[in-house]
Amino acid sequence: MNRPRSIILVGDTRKERSAAAIAAHEKWLQKRFKVVLRDLDGSADLSRAEADLIVLFGGDGSILSVARRLAGNAIPVLGVNTGRLGFLAEVPLDSVRSSIERLTKNPIRTSDRMMFEVEIAGNAGKRTLLALNDAVIARGSVSRMVHLRLVVGEEPFTLVSGDGLIVATPSGSTAHSMAAGGPIVDPELEAMIITPICPHSLSMRPIVLPARRAIRIELARRNGDVVLTVDGQEVVPVADGDAVTVRRTRKPFRLVHPGPGAWFAALRDKMGFAGALTPKLK
Incomplete structure (x- = not known):
C-alpha cells in the first residue's frame, strides 16, 4: 500500500496508559499526517470513515473492538500497545515514532485477517455480530455440562458434550482456542478451527476446516444457562430453539505489520513458543 497521508487517531482516554500515550504523541502525529478523525471514546462510526491509516493506542482488546466496528472497511490499523500482551497491537510504546517514521518512507506492510459473521437466530428473532478472534458457545454461571449439536454445511457432524465449543479464526487460534488445546494456525491462512472446551469424551479433538464452510451450532439439550x-x-x-451460524465475512480486517516476521517473533517472544532459540540458528 502507498505511504499514508491521512490518519484516524483511536484510543480510550478513560484508560490511564492510553491517555498518557496519546497526549505524548498526538502533536507529533499531527505534524506528519492529516488527522481526519479523533475517536477517543469509541463513539465514531468507523465503518464509514475514510483515511489512509488508523493509529490505535490500546491493547489487543482494543484491536478486536475496532475490527468489529470497521465492519469490512479496508482502512489498515497500526496498533500501539498500551495493554499487557500486545500480540495484535504489535508496536511497543518505546518505538512508536521510529515505527511510524518507517511508514512515511516505505509502503505499508499489511496482513489481511479473516473475520467471522456470527448469526444467532431463534424465536426471539435474529442478530448478527462480527468476530476477529472467536465465537464461543459455553455454559453460563452454573458448572453444568452443555450439549451442542454441530452441523458443518448441511451435514450433521457430531454432538459435543462438555463446557462448550470454540469456533476460532486463525487470528484467534492463539487465544481461547489455544488455551483449550486447539492448534496454532498462521493468521494469514483462511480456516475455521473448532475446539471443544473440556469435552466429556476421550476421542473428541479439535478440527480445522476450510473457510468456505458454514458451521451451525444448535442447543441439543438444556442443562442450565x-x-x-x-x-x-x-x-x-x-x-x-436458537441456532448459532458461523461463516467467513466477505472482507478481511487489515492489520499493519511493523516488519517482516512479526507474527513469528511475537509467537516466540510474547507467547513463549517452544522456549528460547538457543543455540541461535545460523
Whole structure:
C-alpha cells in the first residue's frame, strides 16, 4: 500500500496508559499526517470513515473492538500497545515514532485477517455480530455440562458434550482456542478451527476446516444457562430453539505489520513458543 497521508487517531482516554500515550504523541502525529478523525471514546462510526491509516493506542482488546466496528472497511490499523500482551497491537510504546517514521518512507506492510459473521437466530428473532478472534458457545454461571449439536454445511457432524465449543479464526487460534488445546494456525491462512472446551469424551479433538464452510451450532439439550460470547467482549444468551451460524465475512480486517516476521517473533517472544532459540540458528 502507498505511504499514508491521512490518519484516524483511536484510543480510550478513560484508560490511564492510553491517555498518557496519546497526549505524548498526538502533536507529533499531527505534524506528519492529516488527522481526519479523533475517536477517543469509541463513539465514531468507523465503518464509514475514510483515511489512509488508523493509529490505535490500546491493547489487543482494543484491536478486536475496532475490527468489529470497521465492519469490512479496508482502512489498515497500526496498533500501539498500551495493554499487557500486545500480540495484535504489535508496536511497543518505546518505538512508536521510529515505527511510524518507517511508514512515511516505505509502503505499508499489511496482513489481511479473516473475520467471522456470527448469526444467532431463534424465536426471539435474529442478530448478527462480527468476530476477529472467536465465537464461543459455553455454559453460563452454573458448572453444568452443555450439549451442542454441530452441523458443518448441511451435514450433521457430531454432538459435543462438555463446557462448550470454540469456533476460532486463525487470528484467534492463539487465544481461547489455544488455551483449550486447539492448534496454532498462521493468521494469514483462511480456516475455521473448532475446539471443544473440556469435552466429556476421550476421542473428541479439535478440527480445522476450510473457510468456505458454514458451521451451525444448535442447543441439543438444556442443562442450565448457555451463552454465546464473541471476541470475549459481546455476550448473548442462547435460548431453546436458537441456532448459532458461523461463516467467513466477505472482507478481511487489515492489520499493519511493523516488519517482516512479526507474527513469528511475537509467537516466540510474547507467547513463549517452544522456549528460547538457543543455540541461535545460523
